[in-house]
């Protein structure tokens with residue numbers, strides 16, 4: 001791209017050296033820089049990108065964007081000094097990739113729990129409507145039906161803009177993005193021109209990062225408030241009417257609000273809810289009339305998730321009756337109360353729940369059809385929000401038997417993690433097993449006919465982080481292997 005055109009979006013303090021005519025690429029990681037790239041030095045949580053400008057230069061960077069003066073050979077490269085490199089990166093990325101989000105219908109979904117379910121549902125429903133759609137979130141980036149891995153739930157600004165550009169270039173007209181509070185706080189969303197943003201719920205999570213619920217809630221709210229930065233086209237905010245943050249978020253946005261819920265009067269209101277093993281049925285009152293909704297998704301939290309997905313797509317003009325019909329055909333959201341197909345007299349679900357609230361909802365969702373015991377595998381992560389641990393165990397205590405284990409130990413002492421969780425246990429039917437594989441096998445080993453096992457914590461993730469290493473790990477495979485071992489020779493009555 002022409003350098004002067006690119007830089008026209010920036011307010012620079014000073015330019016040193018001679019600018020090249022063209023820039024090949026933007027990069028924030030010195031290790032990935034190639035000849036002719038512009039390298040932006042950003043201060044991080046672990047290291048400062050300014051410490052790597054020499055590596056970027058030796059890899060061929062022709063421009064360094066920095067917050068301070070740097071010693072470098074200004075005959076072969078240029079230095080641009082700005083006040084805030086993170087903000088500069090957002091401006092440069094949008095300009096370089098030509099504002100891709102403004103060329104598509106962009107949906108953003110935020111909240112503590114339910115982001116992956118709502119975005120996955122919306123993406124699946126858009127695809128079933130025959131639309132082109134990208135999905136970005138915890139499970140990676142999906143362009144139409146092709147999946148690509150990604151490092152964060154909400155990618156960094158450069159990755160976001162690059163992937164959006166890729167989607168636009170391949171003709172994609174819609175994108176659905178999971179928006180994390182880290183993403184909002186770190187400016188990973190700057191310049192993304194959302195058309196509809198949706199809030200699921202807010203509960204205890206990430207307090208290692210945000211410190212208080214007030215700060216966490218306020219950060220989430222910025223997504224609704226910052227929509228006001230771009231007043232060019234109509235935008236809609238979709239809010240959970242039953243969440244205590246509803247009024248605050250309604251007040252923070254300048255845009256029209258559509259509400260959904262099952263308790264307080266809402267634009268999309270569900271009643272007569274029936275839960276059973278094969279799914280959920282409810283009556284939906286909507287601005288377009290009343291409909292009977294049938295979904296194979298389990299539990300009250302999925303009533304909220306399905307309402308959020310329907311309301312968000314309605315906000316962009318889809319007909320409620322069509323959405324209700326399409327919802328019936330969406331089988332499940334991977335790793336979210338997903339029934340694992342095994343040849344066994346017990347039922348096993350895989351779930352991503354790793355917050356107190358999500359664990360409570362996960363157990364609640366099977367209570368209506370509980371016949372015998374509920375065995376719950378509860379896992380938490382090392383080096384992450386430590387305050388939530390006892391509360392997770394407290395909620396897990398609603399199950400008859402609990403196995404406390406670890407999702408990703410990272411660098412933390414596993415005994416310490418388990419002991420912290422254990423403090424919240426409300427009964428004595430539990431065991432601590434640090435090794436996740438062993439914990440899952442133990443749950444399956446204990447399960448008797450008609451028991452329900454819920455393996456929670458990692459959902460469909462295919463790795464485990466131990467120390468600094470990302471090792472292969474798959475809960476579903478372990479469930480299947482353990483069940484095959486325990487129930488070898490079992491013949492189902494329905495076969």
Ligand SMILES: CC(=O)N[C@H]1[C@@H](OP(=O)(O)OP(=O)(O)OC[C@H]2O[C@@H](n3ccc(=O)[nH]c3=O)[C@H](O)[C@@H]2O)O[C@H](CO)[C@@H](O)[C@@H]1O[C@H](C)C(=O)N[C@@H](C)C(=O)N[C@H](CCC(=O)O)C(=O)O
Nearest residue numbers: 028029030044045046047048049052152153154156180182
């Ligand atoms: C604490 C945190 O959020 N860190 C995020 C942050 O990293 P950072 O700013 O600390 O980066 P850093 O490693 O210190 O490096 C600073 C700069 O030096 C550069 N560098 C570094 C090393 C080098 O050799 N050369 C070099 O140029 C880096 O490219 C970077 O530009 O910015 C990076 C790019 O956006 C993120 O990938 C990274 O997420 C880390 C991996 C992470 O684990 N984040 C979690 C907490 C997170 O964001 N989670 C949410 C999900 C929450 C939910 O479940 O709801 C998410 O959206 O994923």
